[in-house]
Amino acid sequence: MELQNEKSLNFIEQIIETDLENGKNGNRVLTRFPPEPNGYLHIGHAKSICLNFGLGIKYNGQTNLRFDDTNPVKEDEEYVDSIIEDVKWLGFNWDGEIRYASDYFEQLYQWAVQMIKEGKAYVDDQPSELISQQRGTPQKPGDESPYRNRTIEENLDLFEQMRSGKFQNGERVLRAKVDMASPNMQMRDPVMYRIMHAHHHRTGDQWCIYPMYDYAHGQSDYIENITHSICTLEFENHRPLYNWFLDQVANGDRPQQIEFARLNLNYTVMSKRKLLELVKDNYVNGWDDPRMPTISGLRRRGYTPESIRNFADRIGVAKRDNVIEFGLLEFMVREHLNKIADRVMAVINPLKITLTNYPDGVTEDIELVNNPEDPNSQSRKLPFSKHLFIEQDDFMIDPPKKYFRLSPGSEVRLKGAYIIRCDEYRTDENGKVTELLCTYDPDTRSGAGESRKVKGTLHWVSADHCIDAEVRLYDRLFTHEAPDSDKDHDFKEFLNPNSLQVLANCKLEPGLKEAAIGTKFQFQRIGYFCVDKDSTAEMPVFNRTVTLKDSWSNSTN
């Protein structure tokens, strides 16, 4: 039993359990999720959120939400707000107040001053291009800056002047004095501070020097007493620098950086820079466009927090990069919606039917269970009348064999109601079918005892009672499995021109009139849909969340 448990631990859990066994960090577990507020969160971030908060919960610890807001030029309050909303929506609570790296600017500055005093940092007057040229290559050691050995006094004075705004952007930087010959390029005197005369969304104009990620990140972890600092694999070779910076200030417990493989999904891009480009240049309708892999887009599309958490769980934590099929995410969404979504009748490409032998002006109530997957499900009554709509593609003039839907002379059951036969069809001048004339068999009402059986069952709505709606069908945003992997083509060249199809003339059962924004439904035989924020009382709008795996065209009743 115990062995099995051990086996199912992922490598990060193994590290944490070993630390707990050894009493490291006073048996505390404190993780953090550290987004930079320079865009909306995407499904990759959701993976990181589920991992970090999940570990906090599993080990009776906590998780901090910290904004890594060290680059005012790219960051914005709007992004902060959206990130907070997304983390909450995914169902997680952070420990105490929200934190900001900018809250630590003074401390970070003081530590930098201390490092200068200890001969561990210096001001470099060279432009950044020259500094990069001197960094060398992994095979060739870098060249030392001519300013590397200026005196401590001069460094302190220049750094002070940097802070007080004496220099223009890019005129000077503060660099850590580590090792220009290190085989690890990250260790070749990395920049710690740069000059940026820019307004910060929290600190205003208080600062014109801003700490670089590598310096700010680990020290912020240390300030917050983080125990396990989990990041993605591209930071693996930053780990020695992370530890070097901690060496300069830490005593006692210190955070441990652990890297895992980032989530990659096919048919999508996940870099915030690229997602921003899609938004800014109007390739999509905003960050929460339901085709976007952003958390807000997925939410608007109708994905549930449960399905995203289940997905994160299912893919697990890997040490090597891999690509996950988008279909797996859709599978998890379908699995959850199947349990919670009410089944409703919706005709998205309507074809009119008249039941010639059904009395005029009569309405019957057809009772249907809302969700057969839910043992406590309620049922509802649906009006049935002489005039109905079915889907256009549920009728064919000249059907192939095994077509169990409607065709001239054939019979189908209307779900929950009667068996009908198609006697005649009408077309317009282009030969398009515009109306079916059918007869119903009054002895075949569903639920009224034995009835004969037919192979096809169709969904329908009563034309006299249904409501009009707009339905938006989404497809993949990209036609290429890895849109940003092709060196010769910009990722935008692979945008799917048919990723959005708007159906403006849909007919839904009347009960959907006032469905609240975000409510999820299964449109029977079509897919899962949810009410979009563009909905109005006059014109409800539904997004297709995901298609159904299979239709029930072969079932009866």
Ligand code: ATP
């Ligand atoms: P991007 O590369 O999309 O710009 P980022 O890594 O720069 O994203 P941050 O805001 O710095 O974005 O990310 C916050 C946290 O989310 C980091 O800890 C980062 O490692 C994690 N993260 C980002 N993308 C992924 C991903 N695809 N899979 C797992 N974790 C991710």
Ligand code: MG
């Ligand atoms: Mg980052």
